[in-house]
Amino acid sequence: MNILKSRLLIKNDVMRYKGRTLSIIIIFISIMILGIVPKALYSGIENYYVNGVKALGTNAMIIYTGNTPNFLDINQIYGISFSDISHIDKNITGIKYLTPFIQFASYIPSNNLDVVTLGVNSSYGNIINTGLLNGSYWSSNYNYSVNGTLTKIGSNLNTTFGKNETVYETGIIPCIIGYGIYKDMNASVGQIIYSFSFAPPSIGGIMEVRLKVAGIQQYRNIPPIISSFGFDINSMITIPLLSTVTMFNTDYHVYGIIASSSNFQNSTAIGNSIVSILTKSHPDITYTIMTQEGVINTIDNEVNASVAFNLILNALSFFIAALIIFVLTIIAVKERMKEIGILKATGATKYDILMIFLSEQMLITVAGIVIGTLSGFLLLHVISTSSSIYPVPYYPTFSLSYFRYTDIASLVPFTIYYGVTLFIISLISAFYPSYKASCQEVVDSLHSD
Amino acid sequence: MLIPHTFRKGIVYKIDKIRVILWEDIGQVCSMNGYVNTVNKSHKMLKLVNVSKVYTIGKDVIHALENINVDIDHGEFISVVGPSGSGKSTLLHIIGLIDIPTEGKYSINEREVSTFADRDKANLRSELFGFVFQDFYLFPRLTAIENVLVPTIFSRKNAILNNSTNVMKMAKIDNRIDHKPSELSGGEKQRVAIARALINDPGVIIADEPTGNLDSKTAEDIMKIFKYLNQKKKKTIIIATHNELVSSYADRIIKLKDGKIVEDSKMVNNT
Ligand SMILES: Nc1ncnc2c1ncn2[C@@H]1O[C@H](COP(=O)(O)OP(=O)(O)O)[C@@H](O)[C@H]1O
Ligand SMILES: [Mg+2]
Numbered sequence: 001m002n003i004l005k006s007r008l009l010i011k012n013d014v015m016r017y018k019g020r021t022l023s024i025i026i027i028f029i030s031i032m033i034l035g036i037v038p039k040a041l042y043s044g045i046e047n048y049y050v051n052g053v054k055a056l057g058t059n060a061m062i063i064y065t066g067n068t069p070n071f072l073d074i075n076q077i078y079g080i081s082f083s084d085i086s087h088i089d090k091n092i093t094g095i096k097y098l099t100p101f102i103q104f105a106s107y108i109p110s111n112n113l114d115v116v117t118l119g120v121n122s123s124y125g126n127i128i129n130t131g132l133l134n135g136s137y138w139s140s141n142y143n144y145s146v147n148g149t150l151t152k153i154g155s156n157l158n159t160t161f162g163k164n165e166t167v168y169e170t171g172i173i174p175c176i177i178g179y180g181i182y183k184d185m186n187a188s189v190g191q192i193i194y195s196f197s198f199a200p201p202s203i204g205g206i207m208e209v210r211l212k213v214a215g216i217q218q219y220r221n222i223p224p225i226i227s228s229f230g231f232d233i234n235s236m237i238t239i240p241l242l243s244t245v246t247m248f249n250t251d252y253h254v255y256g257i258i259a260s261s262s263n264f265q266n267s268t269a270i271g272n273s274i275v276s277i278l279t280k281s282h283p284d285i286t287y288t289i290m291t292q293e294g295v296i297n298t299i300d301n302e303v304n305a306s307v308a309f310n311l312i313l314n315a316l317s318f319f320i321a322a323l324i325i326f327v328l329t330i331i332a333v334k335e336r337m338k339e340i341g342i343l344k345a346t347g348a349t350k351y352d353i354l355m356i357f358l359s360e361q362m363l364i365t366v367a368g369i370v371i372g373t374l375s376g377f378l379l380l381h382v383i384s385t386s387s388s389i390y391p392v393p394y395y396p397t398f399s400l401s402y403f404r405y406t407d408i409a410s411l412v413p414f415t416i417y418y419g420v421t422l423f424i425i426s427l428i429s430a431f432y433p434s435y436k437a438s439c440q441e442v443v444d445s446l447h448s449d
Numbered sequence: 450m451l452i453p454h455t456f457r458k459g460i461v462y463k464i465d466k467i468r469v470i471l472w473e474d475i476g477q478v479c480s481m482n483g484y485v486n487t488v489n490k491s492h493k494m495l496k497l498v499n500v501s502k503v504y505t506i507g508k509d510v511i512h513a514l515e516n517i518n519v520d521i522d523h524g525e526f527i528s529v530v531g532p533s534g535s536g537k538s539t540l541l542h543i544i545g546l547i548d549i550p551t552e553g554k555y556s557i558n559e560r561e562v563s564t565f566a567d568r569d570k571a572n573l574r575s576e577l578f579g580f581v582f583q584d585f586y587l588f589p590r591l592t593a594i595e596n597v598l599v600p601t602i603f604s605r606k607n608a609i610l611n612n613s614t615n616v617m618k619m620a621k622i623d624n625r626i627d628h629k630p631s632e633l634s635g636g637e638k639q640r641v642a643i644a645r646a647l648i649n650d651p652g653v654i655i656a657d658e659p660t661g662n663l664d665s666k667t668a669e670d671i672m673k674i675f676k677y678l679n680q681k682k683k684k685t686i687i688i689a690t691h692n693e694l695v696s697s698y699a700d701r702i703i704k705l706k707d708g709k710i711v712e713d714s715k716m717v718n719n720t
């Protein structure tokens with residue numbers, strides 16, 4: 001009998017009131033998407049910035065020179081990664097790695113910066129991807145050579161930078177390459193690798209850097225793409241601090257350093273010891289230390305603010321949905337008053353009538369929520385797939401690319417909770433008009449029109 | 450077999466009072482016609498005592514019914530006649546439990562209706578009464594047979610009685626099973642409505658001007674069906690009409706005027 005009942009219901013009611021059914025389903029779809037997609041964005045941001053940093057298990061810090069910039073404005077910060085690693089540079093102990101930034105803005109006060117970039121793999125969407133920086137786009141397929149021959153690089157230079165570029169070389173510097181680069185290049189310990197960048201403007205031309213692979217390092221606990229401060233650590237090349245200074249101390253200022261201590265306790269001490277080293281060569285510069293905790297807090301705050309905003313958005317859309325369903329149910333019930341009368345005259349109880357409306361509402365609601373959930377996740381899939389063409393920004397601005405870092409599994413409980421809430425709200429808002437209708441005296445329902 | 454045992458028990462438990470009526474008295478009368486004689490006939494099936502219905506619209510007070518006293522027995526064929534506005538519909542609605550009197554007592558098998566809960570009344574509407582309206586009141590989207598089946602949705606005894614082809618045969622509409630109301634003539638629509646009224650095998654059929662929208666030839670066909678139901682199926686029939694021809698089929702005529710009974714042929718015969 002239930003089959004007949006649902007057939008009659010669907011045929012007579014749901015189908016007949018297609019407009020209502022459709023608009024409610026569309027509302028549910030939009031609300032589900034409005035819930036799932038922003039949530040996924042926050043999850044992506046959180047994962048990218050906060051969890052990635054936390055995954056390091058270290059307390060990294062940035063040491064800034066001069067006025068403290070907005071650390072997120074990394075457009076003006078370009079990096080060379082180098083390693084303390086104590087057998088290479090004995091000056092600092094207890095440090096896992098160091099990443100000094102070089103500030104070139106003093107030479108070309110625009111965004112078209114000449115840059116020496118080592119250790120950032122552009123294919124992961126890191127800083128190298130912008131503007132003139134393409135000139136040092138070394139880590140793609142052909143800009144480095146494992147065997148030390150320059151021929152291919154030279155021809156590439158001709159096409160990329162023009163014919164009369166002068167190539168400078170820096171001499172062989174020991175380096176430790178990240179596991180990502182190791183895999184890209186298939187470079188083993190002892191091999192020489194090359195990298196090119198613009199030379200300092202005072203020299204002009206192209207600078208060749210020859211690096212000898214002294215070791216390969218892998219940060220195991222880091223998800224492959226997650227990085228610290230926008231860097232993919234596993235794709236960095238690390239060179240000794242002293243070599244860095246030798247290379248750049250004529251024209252370039254060390255703008256900042258990323259350091260990472262192996263534990264939280266000694267981070268202050270390490271920060272101070274780095275500052276004291278830097279002070280020796282750059283005595284007139286003031287330094288500011290920002291720890292990773294600070295970074296996490298900043299981004300946590302940003303995400304929390306967004307989540308709070310999103311909660312308001314959710315509540316608002318729930319409220320609007322409730323209102324629309326309420327009104328649509330009043331209209332539907334009014335239109336079907338006579339049918340209610342017929343049904344009651346043929347034996348339907350108040351409860352039966354109530355159940356007819358509520359089960360119909362339930363049907364539409366479940367359909368809407370299921371379709372909405374599917375479209376939400378489909379949309380997410382599309383965004384996160386297509387977002388791989390966008391680089392990850394270095395500061396928390398809107399970017400589709402964060403969707404790549406969304407933890408889909410973490411969305412499931414949210415979606416259930418969200419869908420169930422919507423379901424309950426939908427039934428509650430349909431309840432009152434349906435209940436009122438079910439309470440009418442049969443003859444009054446029959447005679448309404 | 451009819452209804453899962455626990456479910457049935459649940460119903461019995463919940464609406465004790467009514468279940469007693471349905472399964473012990475009316476249940477037998479209306480669902481198994483062969484057992485009519487087993488029913489205790491010492492009391493009247495339907496009894497209205499001083500029933501009034503008053504509508505108050507602003508300052509106007511309309512007495513739709515005034516002090517109505519009627520007894521209705523099993524197997525009667527009653528025609529309620531009177532001019533338009535005399536209260537025929539109101540009376541039928543009250544008898545059929547789709548309206549409530551403002552005053553007076555209405556009892557079914559000596560149990561007073563005002564004490565019934567909504568579910569009890571719904572059960573009686575489902576199983577004791579079958580309604581036929583002047584305007585048919587069919588669901589436009591449903592086919593004839595689906596319309597006929599609508600009351601079974603709410604019936605607790607449909608498992609045995611769910612014989613839609615049978616009732617459609619009785620109403621002589623079994624040749625239009627899959628037609629929608631819009632594809633049927635007025636007479637055919639009314640036959641569907643009659644079949645629908647019969648689907649739960651009610652003891653009492655209440656028809657409010659069932660031929661009001663039909664031509665006289667069709668009206669006669671419809672009345673023959675009612676006659677057949679009364680004589681062969683032992684249904685109690687109550688028809689409101691202002692058509693002489695229609696009332697001629699009845700065994701008893703109750704005449705209303707301005708909400709009062711001005712003539713009851715049964716009373717006349719008895720006195
Ligand atoms: N819902 C109502 N509100 C006010 N007056 C009503 C209502 N229903 C019926 N009436 C009045 O009650 C009287 C009896 O109506 P009714 O029973 O429909 O008469 P009949 O069926 O004999 O034409 C009429 O005067 C009618 O106007
Ligand atoms: Mg009438």
